[in-house]
Amino acid sequence: MTSIHPPRIATWLLRRFSAGPHAEAIAGDLLEQYQSGRSPFWYWRQVLSAVIADMAGSVMLHKARTAGALVGGWVVYFALSFPANAVIMSLRRPTLRWLGYSARPPMYGPESTMLLMLRIESSLVVYVACFICGWIVAKLTRSSASVAAFALSMLVFEYAMIAILSVTQPWPEGATFPIAPLFLVAGRPLSALLGGLLAVKEPRRSPAGV
C-alpha cells in the first residue's frame, strides 16, 4: 500500500454529500483505486459523479420529501424577504452618508461604483436570509440532497429572472449590461447550500475510518 492521500477537499465532499447505503463502500473503492495509481483529476471526477448520482438517486427515491423541501424553502425565502428588505432599507442611508453622499447616487455613469457597494451590502443581507433558508430546509428534511435541490431551484430561478428582465425591460440610455449582479446572485444558492450543510449532521464513519 502506498502512502498517497487523495485530495482532501474531494474526500470531504464525498463524505459530506454521499449518504446512500453504499457511501462507505464507494469511498473505500475510490481510495483503493486512487492508491493503485489513478490521478487526482480522476479522483475528483469520480467524487463529483458519485455525489451527483447519490443526490439524484435520493431525490428520485424521496420525491415527496424533495417537493416538501422546495415548497417549504420558497415559503421561508418569501417570508424572509420582508425583514431582509427592511434591513437593507435601514442600512442604505447610513451607508450613503458614510460614502459621502447626501442622496442616492445615479443608477449609471461615473458613480456606479457607489451603486456597486450598495449592491454588495444588500447582497450580504440576502445571503444571510438564504443561509437561514438552507438551514431551515436541512433541519426539516435532514437531507443534503433536499437542500441541494432547493439551492439548485434557487439558482435556476434567479438566473431565469435576470434573463427575463434583461430581455423584457427597456435599457436606459448609456447603460451597460450589469455584470456585477450576475456574480452576486450566485451567492444566494451557495449561501443556502452552506446553511444546509452546517445544519445536516455529517454521516457517521466506521470506527477505523481515517
Place this chain on the structure above:
Amino acid sequence: MAREFLGGFELLVLLALIQLGEDAYGVPIARAIEASSGRPVAIGSLYLTLKRLEQKKLVSSERGEPTAERGGRAKTYFRVTAKGLRAADHARRTLTALWHGVPRLQGEHA
C-alpha cells in the same frame, strides 16, 4: 407479473457479477466492465445501478470487514439472486433471438 427489461448497463453489471462470483465488490466489478467494454466506469453510476438492481431483487449485498488498505472503510460484496440469474438468462435468449433476425453487418468477417 410482467417481466422487467434490463437496461444495457444493468445487464453488464449482472454479467460482471456472475463472472466474478464471491469476490464481487465495486473495484473488480468496474474493472471487469471496463475490460470488456473498453469504456471507463464511474463508481457512482455503478453503485446507483447496483442499488436499482437490489431494489428489483436481482442482486443482494453483504457488508465486509473494514480494512486499513481502504482507510478503514468496509467493502460491500454483491451477489446475483436466483431472480437475477433468470433475468440475465432471459436477456441472453431475447438478444440471441433478435441477433438471429439481423442480417450480417456490413464489413463483418465471417
